[in-house]
Amino acid sequence: MSFDEEWNRLVAEAGRRREAQTRLASAKGDAPGGTGLENADLGLVDGPVRSRASGIRTVNAEARAKSKLADAQAAGKSHSGWLVGAASDECVAAWQNRLRALGDLVDDAADALTKAMDQQISQDHSTAARLRASARWLEGA
Numbered sequence: 065m066s067f068d069e070e071w072n073r074l075v076a077e078a079g080r081r082r083e084a085q086t087r088l089a090s091a092k093g094d095a096p097g098g099t100g101l102e103n104a105d106l107g108l109v110d111g112p113v114r115s116r117a118s119g120i121r122t123v124n125a126e127a128r129a130k131s132k133l134a135d136a137q138a139a140g141k142s143h144s145g146w147l148v149g150a151a152s153d154e155c156v157a158a159w160q161n162r163l164r165a166l167g168d169l170v171d172d173a174a175d176a177l178t179k180a181m182d183q184q185i186s187q188d189h190s191t192a193a194r195l196r197a198s199a200r201w202l203e204g205a
Contacts, residue, residue: 117178
């Protein structure tokens with residue numbers, strides 16, 4: 065490589081570095097000596113998810129209170145001499161067990177939703193911290 069070619073390559077490389085520094089400097093914002101990212105709004109909001117999960121739990125608790133089927137069970141007991149009495153009791157018990165199992169699944173889903181949201185927010189904050197650290201490193205390069 066000739067002197068002129070090497071010189072032109074070095075000049076071009078220095079120009080690219082200056083351009084990168086200029087872009088980083090313009091991204092600093094109002095924070096002197098920083099990137100301005102420390103207080104950046106990353107849009108990480110968990111309130112709506114927590115609100116929905118809480119609403120799911122509330123509706124599920126209300127539904128559990130309404131799913132007792134007391135009238136059907138009482139009818140089965142008051143007509144125990146009938147052949148359908150035992151079948152009615154079994155049917156009511158099976159239905160209530162199924163409703164309880166479904167209610168447990170709904171509660172588990174609300175818990176999983178909250179846990180997943182917590183993990184996502186945590187990962188987003190971690191990613192933001194790594195981005196900030198990389199931006200600081202780039203400023204020093």
